[in-house]
Amino acid sequence: MAKQLWKGNEALAEAAVRAGLVAYFGYPITPQTELLEYLSGRMVRLGRAFLQAESELAAINMVYGAACTGVRTMTSSSSPGISLMQEGLSYMAASEVPVVLVDIMRGGPGLGNIQPSQADYFQVTKTSGHGDFRPLVLAPATVQEAVDLVYEAFDLAEQYRTIVIVVADGNIGQMMEPAEMPPMREINGDRPHWALVGADGRDHRIITSLELGAERLEALNLRLQRKIARVKREQVRWKEDKTDDAEILVVAFGTMGRISTTAAEMAWEKGIRAGVFRPISLFPFPAARLEELSQRVKRILVVEMNAGQMLEDVKLAVGKDYPVEFYGRMGGIVPLPDDVLEAVERVHTEL
Helix, strand or coil: CCCEEEEHHHHHHHHHHHCCCCEEEECCCCCCHHHHHHHHHHHHHCCCEEEECCCHHHHHHHHHHHHCCCCCEEEEECHHHHHHHHHHHHHHHHHCCCEEEEEEEECCCCCCCCCECCCCHHHHHCCCCCCCCCCEEECCCCHHHHHHHHHHHHHHHHHHCCEEEEEEEHHHHHCEEEECCCCCCCCCCCCCCCCCCCCCCCCCCCCCCCCCCHHHHHHHHHHHHHHHHHHHHHCCCEEEECCCCCCEEEECCHHHHHHHHHHHHHHHHCCCCEEEEEECEEECCCHHHHHHHHCCCCEEEEEECCCCCHHHHHHHHHCCCCCEEEEECCCCCCCCHHHHHHHHHHHHHCC
């Protein structure tokens, strides 16, 4: 299929439809509302379930219920909305039901503003809900990559019976770029062995997150930890640019990853050897590869649209004594390539 011009939120929605999305529940919030609006027509025309809930709290619990039936289920929101969903996410993690969540980040904390931000990094990778669980978190840098990751996210959610979060800032949700859509998958009536599909002709099944016995709850937690360890082994993702001969390594994700790539190209034109390391999986974080690269470069510069959240994972990867610099903007301000280049030049003067 040839590429077409897509708005990011609508492209994400169409990718989910083509991946076999059966049920969507959500609540409008800028800058992701177009995703919900698109599905409100598309899903109904296809005879699939769409419901605009009365709140994010209602939406996430509807998602929980639908996911228990074994169908492909999704919701989407933005930063404060994701905060409201965290209790439900924890219930789903304990129940081991597969769910896809799209987070189009906005400025915060609080209601903040509707400008792009990357300040949900802690929220999606560290504190997605109470208890010892970690979702798989994927961060695209382009509309095409967002399409591809959402399309794959449903397979990953089912493979690990877990939550998969695709997190992007408002730039990606609102921008228009050419993108090629994947093929439409057929939806059959087959359900997984654990799904709740009615009481006739099957063994008794219960899906719950409630385990009152300490030993049973610990057994559940140990199973979740084994799953997380497997995800860490199998789903680490990143992209590198100009890292072979780099003396400065810029580490950035999402929109800041693509902006930093442009800045690195500008730096090379000035004789500064700058490479870019862009984590695609925010969890699991590509720490091992970053540690390898740190042995070959002289400085690392972390660039984010927040106060330095991924910065903590970078420092954990390379060690407390490694020289790591940071450049970030908050409040919805998006640095330009010239701004990142200026930060690279400052680091270069310290070599």
